[in-house]
């Protein structure tokens with residue numbers, strides 16, 4: 001008789017056991033940015049909701065911020081680093097093609113038994129990582145998974161670009177995902193639309209930049225370029241449908257939710273999503289962008305941390321997460337807060 005493959009363990013449920021956050025020291029108000037982009041505090045506030053953001057200093061690199069958030073998530077979840085079976089790190093601002101930031105992070109925190117890899121799904125990256133982590137725990141590939149969303153967006157923004165300079169910011173958030181008696185992370189609803197890839201994109205590839213440098217040693221570093229109105233329309237309309245589908249897939253209705261944590265892209269996009277979902281007033285809505293700006297892959301865990309820290313949300317609450325951004329890519333799932 002043919003031998004059969006042994007599975008490591010029986011399928012089980014997964015949940016977030018603990019989260020951690022790192023916010024750079026330096027706060028930057030709208031007035032400090034407005035001069036460079038011929039803007040005003042009022043314009044920035046009314047168009048985006050942002051009042052201030054955090055920008056990383058030289059000693060707050062992607063790995064330093066990721067490590068600080070990861071250590072806090074481990075401490076809060078009570079999971080020793082050597083028990084982590086996989087490190088999944090979502091970022092678009094780690095400027096080294098190889099090795100993966102996740103591998104270096106695993107070494108730094110002492111996750112000596114962990115597989116590790118990076119995820120490139122921009123502002124949807126944390127939700128992508130969470131979906132993968134859940135399935136690893138359920139399927140038995142890892143008993144616990146560390147998911148990190150980290151960005152130093154200031155490294156890829158032209159400080160004179162009126163469409164992006166005021167919007168993006170830096171930071172890191174992390175979650176430890178492990179086994180649970182009850183389902184704590186719902187099915188993911190995700191997708192991508194490469195036809196709209198040019199709506200948020202690095203303006204030139206590294207190879208194009210290298211070739212430019214041959215002719216012009218001052219050729220500027222590639223930066224993020226965004227068609228703001230197209231992104232705004234896509235996020236406000238299509239992401240409302242994705243949010244509704246995510247709830248349906250988990251067998252829930254808006255009334256069942258305690259918390260809504262969309263990617264902190266723009267507070268007006270959050271308003272449109274709240275309307276589209278017809279969320280009852282009782283649902284707490286994350287508005288972290290007001291003080292943190294848009295931190296791409298870090299925005300959802302940072303917002304979750306703020307809500308828990310302030311007491312506006314509590315452990316056990318049901319929260320709808322919705323990540324969306326460059327790709328264009330998106331992912332939503334309902335989670336139980338740690």
Ligand SMILES: CC(C)(COP(=O)(O)OP(=O)(O)OC[C@H]1O[C@@H](n2cnc3c(N)ncnc32)[C@H](O)[C@@H]1OP(=O)(O)O)[C@@H](O)C(=O)NCCC(=O)NCCS
Nearest residue numbers: 037038039043047123162163228229231232265266324325
């Ligand atoms: C970026 C964004 C705030 C710009 O707002 P907008 O209303 O689309 O702005 P527009 O580029 O159409 O410009 C509208 C007007 O504001 C002006 N303007 C543009 N940027 C400005 C700025 N930073 N400060 C002041 N005025 C500005 C334009 O010149 C234009 O003026 P006009 O009407 O006299 O011609 C908005 O498009 C947005 O938030 N998009 C989504 C971006 C996003 O969330 N990205 C992240 C996804 S992960």
